[in-house]
Amino acid sequence: MELIVENMSKTFQTKKAVDCIGFEMNKPGVFGLIGTNGAGKTTTIRMMLGIIGKDEGSATWNGKNISRETLNFGYMPEERGIYTKSKVIDQLIYFGMLRGMKHSDAKQSALKLMERLGVLEYKDMIAEKVSKGNQQKIQLIATLIHNPDLIILDEPFSGLDPVNTEILSKMIGDLVSEGKYIVMSSHQMSTVEEFCEDLIMLHNGKTILQGNLMKIKAGYGHTNLVVRTAKDVSAIAEKCGLQVLAKHADESEFKMSGEQSAESFLKAMVDGGIFPIKYEIREPSLHEIFLEKAGASV
Amino acid sequence: MKQILTVFRFTFREAVKKKAFIISTVIIMAIVLIMCFIPRIMEAVKGDNKANETNKTCYFFDEDQLIPGAKEALSLKYTDTKFVDGDPLQENTYREEIKKDADFSMITISGVDGTPNIQLTAKNFMSSITPGDVADVLSPIFAQNVMKDQGVSDEMIAVSQSLLPTTAELVGSMDLSGYLLGILLLILMFFAIYYYGYGVSMSVANEKASRVMETLIVSAKPAHVLIGKCLAMGALGLAQMSSFLLLGAIGYQLLVPKDFLMGGMPLSLSAFTLSSAVLVLVYFIFGYSLYALMNAVCGAVVDKIEDLNSAMMPVMFISMASFYVGYFTALSDVGGLMTKIAIYVPFCSPFVVPFKLLNGDISGLDLAISIALLIVAIVVVGWISIRLYTASVLHYGKRMKLKELYKIKN
Numbered sequence: 001m002e003l004i005v006e007n008m009s010k011t012f013q014t015k016k017a018v019d020c021i022g023f024e025m026n027k028p029g030v031f032g033l034i035g036t037n038g039a040g041k042t043t044t045i046r047m048m049l050g051i052i053g054k055d056e057g058s059a060t061w062n063g064k065n066i067s068r069e070t071l072n073f074g075y076m077p078e079e080r081g082i083y084t085k086s087k088v089i090d091q092l093i094y095f096g097m098l099r100g101m102k103h104s105d106a107k108q109s110a111l112k113l114m115e116r117l118g119v120l121e122y123k124d125m126i127a128e129k130v131s132k133g134n135q136q137k138i139q140l141i142a143t144l145i146h147n148p149d150l151i152i153l154d155e156p157f158s159g160l161d162p163v164n165t166e167i168l169s170k171m172i173g174d175l176v177s178e179g180k181y182i183v184m185s186s187h188q189m190s191t192v193e194e195f196c197e198d199l200i201m202l203h204n205g206k207t208i209l210q211g212n213l214m215k216i217k218a219g220y221g222h223t224n225l226v227v228r229t230a231k232d233v234s235a236i237a238e239k240c241g242l243q244v245l246a247k248h249a250d251e252s253e254f255k256m257s258g259e260q261s262a263e264s265f266l267k268a269m270v271d272g273g274i275f276p277i278k279y280e281i282r283e284p285s286l287h288e289i290f291l292e293k294a295g296a297s298v
Numbered sequence: 299m300k301q302i303l304t305v306f307r308f309t310f311r312e313a314v315k316k317k318a319f320i321i322s323t324v325i326i327m328a329i330v331l332i333m334c335f336i337p338r339i340m341e342a343v344k345g346d347n348k349a350n351e352t353n354k355t356c357y358f359f360d361e362d363q364l365i366p367g368a369k370e371a372l373s374l375k376y377t378d379t380k381f382v383d384g385d386p387l388q389e390n391t392y393r394e395e396i397k398k399d400a401d402f403s404m405i406t407i408s409g410v411d412g413t414p415n416i417q418l419t420a421k422n423f424m425s426s427i428t429p430g431d432v433a434d435v436l437s438p439i440f441a442q443n444v445m446k447d448q449g450v451s452d453e454m455i456a457v458s459q460s461l462l463p464t465t466a467e468l469v470g471s472m473d474l475s476g477y478l479l480g481i482l483l484l485i486l487m488f489f490a491i492y493y494y495g496y497g498v499s500m501s502v503a504n505e506k507a508s509r510v511m512e513t514l515i516v517s518a519k520p521a522h523v524l525i526g527k528c529l530a531m532g533a534l535g536l537a538q539m540s541s542f543l544l545l546g547a548i549g550y551q552l553l554v555p556k557d558f559l560m561g562g563m564p565l566s567l568s569a570f571t572l573s574s575a576v577l578v579l580v581y582f583i584f585g586y587s588l589y590a591l592m593n594a595v596c597g598a599v600v601d602k603i604e605d606l607n608s609a610m611m612p613v614m615f616i617s618m619a620s621f622y623v624g625y626f627t628a629l630s631d632v633g634g635l636m637t638k639i640a641i642y643v644p645f646c647s648p649f650v651v652p653f654k655l656l657n658g659d660i661s662g663l664d665l666a667i668s669i670a671l672l673i674v675a676i677v678v679v680g681w682i683s684i685r686l687y688t689a690s691v692l693h694y695g696k697r698m699k700l701k702e703l704y705k706i707k708n
Binding site: 076085094095097100 | 300301304305308311312316505508509510511512513514515516517518519
């Protein structure tokens with residue numbers, strides 16, 4: 001199975017919302033679609049799924065153009081929405097049936113997923129009486145009820161508490177193990193780093209970064225130094241040519257200009273009688289790469 | 299087709315379960331039953347009035363005997379009123395009594411140079427004795443007295459006062475029952491088309507406001523959602539209206555007295571033939587479809603329920619204008635060009651044609667043209683509505699103009 005998105009563009013009135021975007025997924029996993037607000041993520045997803053028309057480009061699944069008719073995809077939009085006045089189970093069956101399932105199959109699948117996500121007790125409740133977090137799970141069930149091969153999750157973790165985040169993380173892991181293809185859009189870079197092997201970074205409708213996350217990070221090299229000490233060592237670091245990136249209660253992060261600066265900084269600390277509890281040289285985080293790329297393209 | 303049916307079933311079932319639907323159904327059913335009881339209540343009130351005959355009093359003054367026999371003539375006309383010669387000294391006391399009690403009244407005949415002037419004193423305009431009726435009774439008596447004084451023979455007086463025999467021959471098909479039923483149907487059609495059409499826009503606006511639309515639209519084609527929703531609300535309306543009509547028919551059979559007269563005419567449902575009933579149904583379905591499709595677009599262009607009424611203004615204006623054109627065409631029976639326009643224009647015809655059908659006042663050709671134009675309008679409006687609906691359901695933020703929506707490529 002293969003998802004190929006090629007040169008997709010969309011203009012709304014005079015604004016180019018998406019400009020020539022393309023990416024591929026040729027094995028199960030999670031693909032990250034990241035970007036600032038208004039970067040064009042949702043428009044990309046909508047064009048990809050054939051919900052709105054494309055001005056240019058194509059999106060294919062196994063060589064066929066993607067549309068509601070050709071592919072039983074699952075899509076969880078960023079803006080959560082369920083029928084607030086309807087029973088949970090009724091609306092899940094409805095969404096299943098809209099995806100071509102029989103009533104009995106839709107019910108069975110809904111109950112199974114509800115049990116898996118720990119919301120079975122709410123099946124006969126009116127949706128508005130269920131908590132926001134559980135409503136989000138119900139929406140995820142509506143996305144997965146018909147067992148789609150391609151799943152698109154738009155900001156799936158937003159608004160979830162740590163317990164539900166953990167449940168959803170496990171669910172995503174399970175889906176990947178089952179051989180599902182997941183395209184995930186997220187603002188939470190740590191989440192993208194946790195799940196995505198490949199990603200595309202959008203800004204103002206344009207691709208500013210794309211590729212394998214490990215390779216991208218490796219391309220930046222080991223540029224960051226994290227130090228935990230009993231005293232503030234910022235002044236020593238700056239003397240050694242390091243740039244302060246962040247200062248926390250007991251930990252500081254610096255940008256290195258080279259390996260030599262890190263060595264001289266360590267020597268200066270030791271000479272000054274300061275012994276670091278933590279001294280870690282690492283790659284920049286996706287968050288930092290994102291800020292650098294997005295900032296640079298403004 | 300399967301998706302349309304799925305949307306239809308879900309929308310119908312959810313709408314039936316709503317409290318507003320259940321409560322409105324019960325209330326309207328109660329109103330229908332009460333309306334069926336009204337003729338019985340009217341009969342009972344009439345019976346009570348007969349039993350309370352001569353309960354009312356009217357003080358009569360004709361000191362100069364200007365119209366001899368006037369009191370007797372008035373007694374014959376108003377059998378429920380006792381005419382009593384009043385004491386001229388007590389006139390002001392009587393006036394005060396009249397102020398307090400509506401069953402009292404006073405007739406005073408006075409005059410200068412032998413020409414009588416009749417004054418009726420009553421509590422208010424709702425008195426059963428009216429100045430016009432009193433004049434109708436007393437004028438011929440006065441004229442008769444004058445002619446007698448002038449030596450005119452009794453035969454000539456009788457001839458001069460006789461009413462010429464006049465009969466009415468109504469050759470058209472419209473009778474009072476058909477007319478009243480037609481007006482009632484016209485109002486009902488407007489109410490039903492507007493109310494259930496509003497239900498469609500409300501349902502769409504709710505889906506958009508609650509953001510469930512995006513989940514829905516990726517699961518089914520927007521056109522299928524729109525058609526399924528319109529069909530469901532239409533079926534709901536049809537079921538609800540049918541239940542009211544069925545209850546009304548049963549109530550008519552069981553509760554309305556067989557000899558009940560309205561305006562001197564028997565109340566009859568004879569204008570409701572099988573063919574006219576089928577055609578009325580066709581016009582309801584087509585009329586509803588036309589307005590529901592437009593209403594769906596109104597629901598789709600708003601982000602919040604509060605904005606729905608302002609978005610619906612253009613459709614509301616079209617429906618109100620069409621209703622009034624239909625209503626006044628029916629009321630005034632103007633015929634000619636105005637009627638043709640009302641019958642042919644698809645926005646008006648669902649209101650006008652049912653009235654015309656019940657009164658047998660429409661030709662087969664006009665009917666065929668009217669239905670054909672209505673179908674064409676539904677196809678055209680449906681095509682435009684589906685396009686606008688598809689473009690607007692996923693658009694949030696500043697409300698777009700129809701022209702802008704139309705240009706969006708989906």
